[in-house]
Amino acid sequence: MPAALLAALSAVLGQGGLLTAPQDRAPYERDWRGLVQNPAVAVALPKTTAQVSDIVKLCAAHGVGIVPQGGNTGLVAGAVPVAGAPQLILCLNRMNRIRTLDLAADCIIAEAGLTLVELQNAATEAGRFFPVSLGAEGTARLGGLISTNAGGMQVLSYGSMRAQVLGLEVVLADGAIWDGLAALPKDNTGYDLKQLFIGAEGTLGIITAACLRLYPAIAARASALAGVASAEAALRLFQSARAAAGAGLTLCEYMEDKALALGAGQLAGGALPFAAPGYVLLEISATDPAHAPAATLESVLADALAQGLASDAVIAQSERERLRFIALREAISEGELASGGAVKHDISVPLGRIPAMATAVHALVARDFPGCIPNIFGHLGDGNLHINIRPPQGAALTTLPKAAISEAVESLAVSFGGSFSAEHGIGQLRLTGMAAHKSPVALGLMRAVKQALDPAGVLNPGKTIPGA
Ligand SMILES: Cc1cc2nc3c(=O)[nH]c(=O)nc-3n(C[C@H](O)[C@H](O)[C@H](O)COP(=O)(O)OP(=O)(O)OC[C@H]3O[C@@H](n4cnc5c(N)ncnc54)[C@H](O)[C@@H]3O)c2cc1C
The missing domain is CATH 3.30.70.2740 (Alpha-Beta Plaits)
Structure with missing residues (x-):
């Protein structure tokens, strides 16, 4: 690795902004599941969009690839280097400011390194609600969530990350900064450029900030865990809850018994409330305090029990119990890894x-x-x-x-x-599936977009598109 590049990066980033020692780089070089670990030339920790732009220009000039990284919780090894070519990990976690909270427009502009929990909390403190929620929310960052178009548990009612993004600020492969942060729900002035970067896994640009929608605060929620005999019964229970609650059905998760037991094993006092071959976690929410989601949920469950769709059911009697149901579900991935x-x-x-x-x-x-x-x-x-x-x-x-x-x-x-x-993306672990199942026409379009935006292949090389 040319010492000249490291010296120039160090000058841009200042004290503590560039990690070069192997022991400092190691946690950034290994993916969440510990399946992939490849060396990077260094880890850059910028604090500003201008620094990101300078880093991109320097790497492009030296022919070094850039691997954008947020919380490194992605499940397809997209945020760690591929083997072979020299790559720099560009971790945006020190860019974590909330720039603007606009309650008139119901939106927030925040930097790429803000965690999902910090974003949810900022929305709650402002009397609003940010609906994306997933097991890694304490660690996953805004830039990674947008770049994977993360889904999670409330897509059902609110859509995935794509549906939340009103605008983006992106550093392009030549270092140019695109300011597309305007909070405009309507803007039909040509191509909707932000869509190119959402779900692109860092292969087309580096997201440095985003403008996101906020929703009315939730006034009341009711949650239940129901036991079902099969996926067929789970589906019928979902359909009946959806018919009763409409868009108010904000969560419907299905877990086979062995899966939920893994989640339970991760929690203190982790016994399941009852035994069943499968479980459905349902949540009905209302933004209007006059609506009573608990009554709707009780009636859905009473019908399900009467019709034999559910064998058992427990309704959360407190916020603590509701959060425990969610924690059970969210702990499955960690329980699986631990076992x-x-x-x-x-x-x-x-x-x-x-x-x-x-x-x-x-x-x-x-x-x-x-x-x-x-x-x-x-x-x-x-x-x-x-x-x-x-x-x-x-x-x-x-x-x-x-x-x-x-x-x-x-x-x-x-x-x-x-x-x-469906929601984890391609990274470097799903490239075989991509080559096998994506149509040649779709792959050709993706290659054309990549060639137009990153002709030298600087951004996240070896990811998303087979052979890129
Ligand atoms: C326990 C657990 C539960 C999970 N549950 C869900 C779930 O329910 N739904 C779901 O969709 N995912 C889930 N995930 C996967 C993961 O949390 C998401 O993919 C999340 O969006 C990744 O965010 P991150 O900040 O960790 O991104 P990283 O892992 O750091 O990066 C992910 C990808 O985005 C790119 N990237 C990161 N930051 C930027 C940036 N600023 N600009 C451009 N590209 C960037 C990276 O190069 C990489 O390709 C889960 C993961 C875990 C560990």
């Missing part, structure tokens, strides 16, 4: 095909990967299931035929008219 990990998948299928997909996965595993344990849970209302295959009891994850399992699960989802990556 040895899994070959992970994040598929979506048209909603009505969820039961068939779950059944087909169990049959596939029993036939082709006997002894392996399917860990199935996810965002039922979005048709999005995490289908993770754990090794047989006592066996290590490394003994599994990972590529064959992924090929089989992803192909199954595609055969049901679905997607092989």
Whole structure:
């Protein structure tokens, strides 16, 4: 690595802004799951958009790739280097200011390094609500959330990150700064450029700040955990809750029993309230205090119990209990990792095909990967299931035929008219699926966009597009 580049980066970033020692770089070079670890030439920690622009210009001039990083909680190793070419990790976590809170326009302009929890809290303190919520929210950062178009538990009612973004500030591959932060819900002046960068996984530009929608505060919520016999029953329960609550149904998660048990194992006093083959977590919310979500939820559950759709149900009696239900669900990924990990998948299928997909996965595993344990849970209302295959009891994850399992699960989802990556993106771990399942026309369009915006391939090389 040319010492000249490191000296120039150091001059731009100042004291503490550039990490070069291997032990300082290591946590940034390894992905959340510990599957990928590749060296970076250094880790840059800018504090301003101007510094990001200078870094991009310097790296481009020296032919060094840039790997943007936020909380590094992504599940496809998009935020850590690929093997081979020299790359700099550009971590935006020190750019974490809230620039503007505009209550007249119901929006907030914040920098890329703000965590999701900090954003949610800022909205709450202002008497508003920011609806994106996911298990890694204490660590995941705004830039990463937008770059992965993160979903989470309330997409059902509010949409994913894409739906929250009103504007972006982006540093382009030549170092130019695009200020597209205007808080305009309507602006039909040509291409909607911000959409290019949302979900682009840092391959087209570096997001330095965003303008996001805020929503009315939630006045009342009611949550319940229901026991169901199958994914089919879970789907019917979802449909009945949706019919009763409409857009007020803000959360509907499905977990097979083994999955929820992993979450329970992560929490103190972690017993499940009752045993069932599967569980549905439902939440109905209202912004108008005159509405009573608890009454709607009680009636949905009473009907479900009467019709045999649910075998048991517990309604949260306090905010503490409601948060505990959510914590149970959110702890599944960590419980899975703590118990040895899994070959992970994040598929979506048209909603009505969820039961068939779950059944087909169990049959596939029993036939082709006997002894392996399917860990199935996810965002039922979005048709999005995490289908993770754990090794047989006592066996290590490394003994599994990972590529064959992924090929089989992803192909199954595609055969049901679905997607092989619903919300986690492609990064460097889903490139095989991308080559296998994305149409040549779609890949050609993606390559054309990449070539137009980053012809030298400086931004996040080796990610998202096979062969890029
Ligand atoms: C326990 C757990 C639960 C999760 N649950 C969900 C879930 O329910 N739904 C969901 O969608 N995801 C989920 N995830 C995945 C992850 O949290 C999200 O993908 C999140 O958006 C990543 O944010 P991050 O700041 O950690 O991004 P990182 O991991 O740092 O980066 C993710 C990608 O974005 C790029 N990037 C980061 N910052 C920028 C920037 N400023 N400009 C341009 N590119 C950038 C990176 O290069 C990388 O490609 C979960 C992860 C964990 C560990």
